[in-house]
Amino acid sequence: MSTKGNSKNVPAHIAIVMDGNGRWANARGLTRVEGHKAGEIALMRTIDAAIKAGVKYLTVFAFSTENWKRSPEEVKFLMNYNREVIRRRSSELDSWGVKIKWVGRRPKLWPSVIDELKAAEKLTAKNTGTVLTMCVNYGSRIEIVDAINQMRADVASGKLADKPITEKSLGKYLLTKDLPDVDLFIRSSGEQRISNFLLWQSAYAEFVFVDVLWPDFDAEHLNAAIDQYAGRNRRFGGAVDAPKPASKRVGKAQKSGSKG
């Protein structure tokens, strides 16, 4: 199936856990740092492929709230590298029409990284192409806890009416309030985990786990994942009663009627 151009089967929002930089490097006798450098190239070609496929929102996990547990050397490298990558790549991404957004928490995050992310947001603010959201110092559970605490504070100060919380009202307090739900969630490296990435936003995402380490991820992997997505039957909890004629029944293992 072709994924070229914008068809209705192209997911509007793809989220990616770019996993496997360290293993890719170590398998080659290199340091983890070299793996992250190769990861940058993979990220750029993935953004290019996503634009060509017609993906409107691409959200990538660059640094999690749990990544502070890594060695001080790797944390320092990743902070510096995030800042450097954003600085070096912003104008290129701008020329591709990409709108860069940062999603993440301020506490602990290096101010120089925040400054660079904010500068990239400003530079690309008027672009109307693919929205690239860089999740830097992001964790989904703390995002939800922060949202609830902010709602409590806003109720206390009279800014928010003291009414029961709804999915819609909570959604407006999430860091991702400007993003639609995730349609396709991709993780590279063969690991099959969410790792605290976009839990709320991926409630009905389709998951594709790609058995390749992130530095080897390319346009073919992205397009293959999009093709898998296009072939899935998304029901969002609903179900359609479509009994097969007797001659086509497959016994008890009927697909419909699952939890969606």
Ligand code: FPP
């Ligand atoms: C996961 O691989 C990757 C990260 C924690 C960082 C992602 C960083 C990049 C893709 C580098 C370039 C992009 C930016 C935005 C700086 P891992 O280190 O967990 O690999 P492992 O599971 O093999 O140890």
